[in-house]
Amino acid sequence: MIKRALALTVALLLVWMMFDMLINWNAPKDLSGVAREYVEKEPHQLGAVNVVTAIVVTYRGFDTLGEVTVLFLAATGVAVLLSRRKKEPKPGKKKYRPASEFLNTGTHLLSPFIVMFGAYIFLNGHLSPGGGFQGGAVIASGVLFLFLVFPNFKLNHLALNWLESTAGASYVLVGILGLLLAAGFLDNRFLPLGHYGALLSAGAIPVIYTFIGLKVGTELSGILENLKN
Amino acid sequence: MTEILLILLGIGMVGAAIMAVHLKNLVAAAVAGGIVSLFASVVYVVLAAPDVAMTEAAIGAGLSTAIFLYAIKKTREQEVEHD
Numbered sequence: 001m002i003k004r005a006l007a008l009t010v011a012l013l014l015v016w017m018m019f020d021m022l023i024n025w026n027a028p029k030d031l032s033g034v035a036r037e038y039v040e041k042e043p044h045q046l047g048a049v050n051v052v053t054a055i056v057v058t059y060r061g062f063d064t065l066g067e068v069t070v071l072f073l074a075a076t077g078v079a080v081l082l083s084r085r086k087k088e089p090k091p092g093k094k095k096y097r098p099a100s101e102f103l104n105t106g107t108h109l110l111s112p113f114i115v116m117f118g119a120y121i122f123l124n125g126h127l128s129p130g131g132g133f134q135g136g137a138v139i140a141s142g143v144l145f146l147f148l149v150f151p152n153f154k155l156n157h158l159a160l161n162w163l164e165s166t167a168g169a170s171y172v173l174v175g176i177l178g179l180l181l182a183a184g185f186l187d188n189r190f191l192p193l194g195h196y197g198a199l200l201s202a203g204a205i206p207v208i209y210t211f212i213g214l215k216v217g218t219e220l221s222g223i224l225e226n227l228k229n
Numbered sequence: 230m231t232e233i234l235l236i237l238l239g240i241g242m243v244g245a246a247i248m249a250v251h252l253k254n255l256v257a258a259a260v261a262g263g264i265v266s267l268f269a270s271v272v273y274v275v276l277a278a279p280d281v282a283m284t285e286a287a288i289g290a291g292l293s294t295a296i297f298l299y300a301i302k303k304t305r306e307q308e309v310e311h312d
Contacts, residue, residue: 052280121283129279137287144295220292227299 047193048126048202056131057205061175061186067133068212072168075219082226099149107149114142122213126202132209136216143221147228155225160218167215174208231275238275242268255301263294 031039038059039051048054056064099107115138121128122135146153178187188208194201242265249261266289273282 050280130283131280134280134283134287137284137292141287141291144292224292224295224299227296227303 043196046188046202046205047196048205049197050126050128050131052129053126053131053205053209054202057125057208058186058188061208064212065171065175065186068168068171068215071216071219072164075223078223078226082229103145104149107145111142111145114145115139118142118213118217122209123206124199125209125213126205127197127199132212133216135209135213136218137220139213139217140220140224143217144224147224151228155221160222164215164218164222167211167218171208171211171215174204174211178204235272235275238268238272242272256298259294259297259301262297263290266290266293 030036038055042048042051042054046054046058048058098104118135118137118139120135121130121138122132125131125135143155175186177190179185181190183189186208188203188205191203191207193203200206245261245264245268249258249265252258252261266285270282270285270290273279273285
């Protein structure tokens with residue numbers, strides 16, 4: 001009873017705080033401070049049409065490297081925790097219920113396009129919304145479709161691990177190239193900025209996002225496969 | 230118009246979240262959690278944040294729901310009461 005009263009009091013206090021904030025909140029009319037700096041200077045400095053991408057990959061590149069590392073650790077943790085299961089001998093060949101006609105046909109039609117769309121998202125990360133993480137997640141959802149329809153579908157582990165570690169190492173290498181050839185770690189300006197709005201523009205941003213996309217896609221696919229087995 | 234859509238989506242999100250907490254069937258609860266993410270991604274599109282919306286739709290609604298479902302399949306399908 002006392003516990004409930006306490007919880008209710010805390011909840012009411014939070015409501016009062018939030019209500020106060022909500023009543024006095026006004027939508028900002030224009031950008032302020034660092035946001036305006038980014039929006040005004042980014043096209044000349046980095047040459048990416050999508051300012052969000054320029055912030056994520058270059059201005060805040062360290063955060064992105066940290067996020068990629070966190071995802072890598074999560075994927076490794078899942079692999080370590082679930083790999084013990086694989087050593088047990090499988091009790092015969094398991095019978096799986098075949099996937100329904102809808103799922104079957106839909107997967108056959110859509111999965112190549114889903115993977116292609118994922119590649120499109122991370123290749124156009126500097127031009128349109130999205131980027132490496134989104135593209136990688138879309139690719140992994142294409143792989144998820146394949147797992148759902150073909151229960152015995154196996155990914156090539158050697159190629160997957162090789163691709164993942166190469167992409168991760170290349171990402172750091174591109175960052176170091178920025179340190180050596182341009183202004184700092186993960187600076188994109190050691191490659192030419194190119195024509196503003198073209199596919200091959202914005203220096204190293206498309207290169208970095210391609211590596212991130214490959215890495216995230218292979219990691220999420222690896223997590224899904226580990227969970228499936 | 231946009232406000233009405235946002236309010237409806239918000240109500241849907243809160244409702245799906247309450248369902249995700251209270252449903253005894255874990256598969257249904259995981260799907261309700263996915264619905265929260267799906268509505269959230271639509272809200273992000275309306276609020277002009279397509280980058281976040283893409284992440285929310287692909288990871289929140291797609292992959293994490295699938296991971297929850299795989300995990301439930303590996304354990305058991307009903308919630309067990311501890312009191």
